[in-house]
Amino acid sequence: MTRRLVFVATVAGMLVAVASPAMAFQHDRVHNPVLHAFLDIASIAIVVAPVWTALLWGSGRSKWLLAAVVGVVQVPVAVLAFVPEASHALKGAGLALGLAISVAAIVYTRRAARAEKKAAAEVAGA
Numbered sequence: 001m002t003r004r005l006v007f008v009a010t011v012a013g014m015l016v017a018v019a020s021p022a023m024a025f026q027h028d029r030v031h032n033p034v035l036h037a038f039l040d041i042a043s044i045a046i047v048v049a050p051v052w053t054a055l056l057w058g059s060g061r062s063k064w065l066l067a068a069v070v071g072v073v074q075v076p077v078a079v080l081a082f083v084p085e086a087s088h089a090l091k092g093a094g095l096a097l098g099l100a101i102s103v104a105a106i107v108y109t110r111r112a113a114r115a116e117k118k119a120a121a122e123v124a125g126a
Helices: 002-019 033-057 060-082 088-125
Strands: none
16 A cells, blocks of 8 residues: 555656646646647646546445536636636646645545445455
8 A cells, every 4th residue: 555655646746747847737838739738638637536536436326426526626627727818826726726636535535435345344244
């Protein structure tokens, strides 16, 4: 588990370091098509990561409810990511908020999945 966490943190840090010159969400003036495409993909990943995390690690009807709630929160983040008219401060705040929501959703759904797996193991063992 610790190795996975270190790996995920390293990859996330590398992505942020690569995207930091354009701040991922503030890339509307990037003229290099490859870098612009990379930043588009990074922005989309930031926006949808909590949704697919909820769907993959959740269970039953609650996973759809959680995905819907996270999706509603992520829509403004997606708008901030791709609308060039927003101010840079607003986009930077959107990036920070999007990353925070992503981390919170991943932590919550992982804990919920572990708790359900543990409860199922206790029922099976009893």
